[in-house]
Amino acid sequence: MTLLSWPLWIAFALVLAGVYLSWTAGRLDRLHARIDAARAALDAQLLRRASVAQEVATSGIFDPAASMVLNQAAHAARQAEDEQREVAESELSQALRAVLGENDQVEAVREAPGGEDTVRELEAAVRRVPMARRFHNDAVRAARALRRHRTVRWFRLAGHAPFPLAFEMDDEPPAALTAAGH
Numbered sequence: 001m002t003l004l005s006w007p008l009w010i011a012f013a014l015v016l017a018g019v020y021l022s023w024t025a026g027r028l029d030r031l032h033a034r035i036d037a038a039r040a041a042l043d044a045q046l047l048r049r050a051s052v053a054q055e056v057a058t059s060g061i062f063d064p065a066a067s068m069v070l071n072q073a074a075h076a077a078r079q080a081e082d083e084q085r086e087v088a089e090s091e092l093s094q095a096l097r098a099v100l101g102e103n104d105q106v107e108a109v110r111e112a113p114g115g116e117d118t119v120r121e122l123e124a125a126v127r128r129v130p131m132a133r134r135f136h137n138d139a140v141r142a143a144r145a146l147r148r149h150r151t152v153r154w155f156r157l158a159g160h161a162p163f164p165l166a167f168e169m170d171d172e173p174p175a176a177l178t179a180a181g182h
């Protein structure tokens with residue numbers, strides 16, 4: 001090898017490393033964008049579920065105590081700050097299971113005027129929340145795995161993006177409601 005070929009090999013290695021770092025940074029950026037989109041979809045599904053639950057609570061179908069429990073949980077879920085959102089959404093899931101835990105309660109909603117549509121909409125909402133949460137948490141898991149790589153940490157490829165956090169909540173739907181949809 002000549003003296004001139006060493007600088008070429010070093011330049012080639014640096015270009016290769018730069019391409020790899022650029023590709024990794026782009027991948028991380030796409031994962032963060034995917035997290036943002038998944039979080040927006042999750043927020044939309046959670047809002048939809050709370051809105052339908054509040055509609056059911058204020059419909060006059062249930063006794064005042066059950067209506068109040070469901071209405072307060074739905075209102076709290078809609079108004080919760082980010083730090084309290086997981087707890088509020090879990091409490092709404094628990095309230096939905098308590099109020100719509102039996103087939104008779106779902107049938108009472110179904111028999112009310114417009115009840116068939118309400119049951120269908122609520123069933124769709126409680127089914128979509130776990131899916132949206134799973135998509136969000138899968139994107140978070142992928143971004144976390146990439147951010148743990150030494151190369152990403154050493155070269156600070158994540159920039160100033162906050163470390164992604166999973167959304168953990170109780171999202172188990174009422175058994176009677178999901179059985180009514182099938």
